[in-house]
Amino acid sequence: xxxxxxxxxxxxxxxxxxxxxxxxxxxxxxxxxxxxxxxxxxxxxxxxxxxxxxxxxxxxxxxxxxxxxxxxxxxxxxxxxxxxxxxxxxxxxxxxxxxxxxxxxxxxxxxxxxxxxxxxxxxxxxxxxxxxxxxxxxxxxxxxxxxxxxxxxxxxxxxxxxxxxxxxxxxxxxxxxxxxxxxxxxxxxxxxxxxxxxxxxxxxxxxxxxxxxxxxxxxxxxxxxxxxxxxxxxxxxxxxxxxxxxxxxxxxxxxxxxxxxxxxxxxxxxxxxxxxxxxxxxxxxxxxxxxxxxxxxxxxxxxxxxxxxxxxxxxxxxxxx
Amino acid sequence: xxxxxxxxxxxxxxxxxxxxxxxxxxxxxxxxxxxxxxxxxxxxxxxxxxxxxxxxxxxxxxxxxxxxxxxxxxxxxxxxxxxxxxxxxxxxxxxxxxxxxxxxxxxxxxxxxxxxxxxxxxxxxxxxxxxxxxxxxxxxxxxxxxxxxxxxxxxxxxxxxxxxxxxxxxxxxxxxxxxxxxxxxxxxxxxxxxxxxxxxxxxxxxxxxxxxxxxxxxxxxxxxxxxxxxxxxxxxxxxxxxxxxxxxxxxxxxxxxxxxxxxxxxxxxxxxxxxxxxxxxxxxxxxxxxxxxxxxxxxxxxxxxxxxxxxxxxxxxxxxx
Numbered sequence: 001x002x003x004x005x006x007x008x009x010x011x012x013x014x015x016x017x018x019x020x021x022x023x024x025x026x027x028x029x030x031x032x033x034x035x036x037x038x039x040x041x042x043x044x045x046x047x048x049x050x051x052x053x054x055x056x057x058x059x060x061x062x063x064x065x066x067x068x069x070x071x072x073x074x075x076x077x078x079x080x081x082x083x084x085x086x087x088x089x090x091x092x093x094x095x096x097x098x099x100x101x102x103x104x105x106x107x108x109x110x111x112x113x114x115x116x117x118x119x120x121x122x123x124x125x126x127x128x129x130x131x132x133x134x135x136x137x138x139x140x141x142x143x144x145x146x147x148x149x150x151x152x153x154x155x156x157x158x159x160x161x162x163x164x165x166x167x168x169x170x171x172x173x174x175x176x177x178x179x180x181x182x183x184x185x186x187x188x189x190x191x192x193x194x195x196x197x198x199x200x201x202x203x204x205x206x207x208x209x210x211x212x213x214x215x216x217x218x219x220x221x222x223x224x225x226x227x228x229x230x231x232x233x234x235x236x237x238x239x240x241x242x243x244x245x246x247x248x249x250x251x252x253x254x255x256x257x258x259x260x261x262x263x264x265x266x267x268x269x270x271x272x273x274x275x276x277x278x279x280x281x282x283x284x285x286x287x288x289x290x291x292x293x294x295x296x297x298x299x300x301x302x303x304x305x306x307x308x309x310x311x312x313x314x315x316x317x318x319x320x321x
Numbered sequence: 322x323x324x325x326x327x328x329x330x331x332x333x334x335x336x337x338x339x340x341x342x343x344x345x346x347x348x349x350x351x352x353x354x355x356x357x358x359x360x361x362x363x364x365x366x367x368x369x370x371x372x373x374x375x376x377x378x379x380x381x382x383x384x385x386x387x388x389x390x391x392x393x394x395x396x397x398x399x400x401x402x403x404x405x406x407x408x409x410x411x412x413x414x415x416x417x418x419x420x421x422x423x424x425x426x427x428x429x430x431x432x433x434x435x436x437x438x439x440x441x442x443x444x445x446x447x448x449x450x451x452x453x454x455x456x457x458x459x460x461x462x463x464x465x466x467x468x469x470x471x472x473x474x475x476x477x478x479x480x481x482x483x484x485x486x487x488x489x490x491x492x493x494x495x496x497x498x499x500x501x502x503x504x505x506x507x508x509x510x511x512x513x514x515x516x517x518x519x520x521x522x523x524x525x526x527x528x529x530x531x532x533x534x535x536x537x538x539x540x541x542x543x544x545x546x547x548x549x550x551x552x553x554x555x556x557x558x559x560x561x562x563x564x565x566x567x568x569x570x571x572x573x574x575x576x577x578x579x580x581x582x583x584x585x586x587x588x589x590x591x592x593x594x595x596x597x598x599x600x601x602x603x604x605x606x607x608x609x610x611x612x613x614x615x616x617x618x619x620x621x622x623x624x625x626x627x628x629x630x631x632x633x634x635x636x637x638x639x640x641x642x
Contacts, residue, residue, distance in 0.1 A: 104424075104496065107486050111501065114479055115505075147467040150475055153475060169428075179444075183432070184436075187435075187439065
């Protein structure tokens with residue numbers, strides 16, 4: 001990739017969300033407290049080596065979670081932040097390029113996590129990722145109802161499977177259709193997990209019939225899809241600037257499936273993001289004015305989750321070339 | 322492998338369970354009804370091609386489930402039988418040798434299942450496995466509480482991961498320790514799923530504090546371990562008679578880890594099975610005399626689940642050379 005091409009990609013426009021999710025976004029007064037807690041938690045469970053990566057990650061997670069649940073109490077925020085940090089560190093350390101070289105090794109690493117998620121005892125020689133996951137599950141169990149606990153641990157299994165799916169296809173993206181990718185992306189971008197965690201952090205529980213209604217499924221899907229598109233647009237720009245765009249990225253897949261150039265694919269993905277944002281905004285509007293308290297709370301949670309993804313792509317982690 | 326060696330393996334003794342789980346085992350009066358239903362269900366969802374394999378599988382599943390839950394009402398039995406059939410057919414068709422040749426293909430196949438397990442809409446071009454899984458999930462949701470549904474779908478994810486784990490290690494069992502294997506075997510032998518399904522089939526719900534108690538965890542682990550050992554002893558004999566014992570089998574792993582011959586490993590595994598059976602029998606005895614109705618029901622379910630695995634290894638599917 002030439003320097004001119006890289007400059008061109010860096011200037012590709014992000015979707016216009018000024019009418020759907022305009023900033024500035026509310027943030028929790030506990031953001032700094034979360035950041036300090038994360039650094040301490042990483043001393044107890046050293047998931048990351050390089051101090052630079054550690055500081056950047058703690059910063060983005062603390063401020064991201066503060067925007068995801070701006071009105072939450074500290075305990076729930078800390079649990080959510082630790083979980084999000086764990087997921088990101090796990091993906092950075094064991095997923096992506098590291099995993100593509102040896103999917104079998106990743107399968108072995110995930111086996112330990114599946115054991116804990118299935119209520120297995122932690123092994124005597126637990127590594128920091130096992131130890132931290134066990135700590136998270138104990139705290140989650142203490143705070144959540146049985147169904148909430150099972151819903152979140154189901155989502156975590158789906159993320160781990162998604163990381164595994166990616167590892168098997170980075171080297172052979174030709175087997176991946178856009179439809180496959182869009183089906184798995186809500187998991188790998190962690191959006192589905194955040195939605196399940198919302199009920200635990202904010203202490204509400206959707207009635208089952210509402211959970212399976214269009215009024216809930218539509219905005220959940222739209223927010224999850226929006227999160228995936230935004231993350232891919234941000235990642236593609238960042239990775240292309242380094243000269244190694246991820247082959248499993250919406251932009252790359254559109255260029256291949258629609259046989260078009262990168263700016264055209266980027267434009268199409270941006271439009272898609274705007275459509276998801278409009279759909280999410282419409283359905284969230286219905287939810288937040290609902291007479292049902294849990295539905296209104298869920299609508300508010302979906303809104304702030306969407307805002308946190310909009311906010312994320314402007315963070316330094318995505319700006320670093 | 323020589324003919325003498327094969328004959329020698331066929332005569333290796335199974336564990337002596339005459340004092341822990343002696344037959345004959347109670348069976349449901351609905352066994353024939355289940356068998357006929359399974360054949361009909363497979364006409365609707367053609368999961369298996371060869372008529373011989375189909376008949377044998379329907380027979381073992383019908384009579385196995387009839388022994389797993391001898392006192393259950395028909396609706397619950399049919400749901401359990403269909404689920405067990407689906408799992409076995411999925412493993413036979415997409416797992417094991419077929420998967421070892423292309424783990425990435427298996428990952429893609431499982432992705433469709435994960436989508437349905439995570440409440441995704443069924444695709445327009447659903448194949449029989451997707452269609453059948455969707456049917457199962459709709460029926461499960463109608464019968465189960467929210468937590469029961471999530472617990473079973475968590476177990477199904479763990480089985481799918483276990484099948485994937487196996488596919489990555491059939492060709493390189495040297496990366497698998499006995500401890501790893503024993504941690505994943507309760508999932509791949511379907512025992513954990515049957516325990517979760519028991520509550521749905523027999524319509525009881527364990528209190529959460531009981532679920533995490535030693536009184537429940539100990540017999541569950543012992544029954545799951547017993548199921549794995551029995552299945553491995555039966556499979557090893559059958560596969561060795563064909564000249565291709567599975568490298569991911571307790572016997573093979575013991576011969577490698579303890580540097581011993583097959584009869585010694587077989588003997589060790591049989592003793593292990595007897596120990597698990599004795600542990601299971603002890604703890605089940607405590608549960609079935611409990612004052613708590615769900616605990617007593619759970620004890621009865623664990624007992625009949627254990628019996629069904631003891632019964633299974635004498636079935637034709639395991640006798641065929």
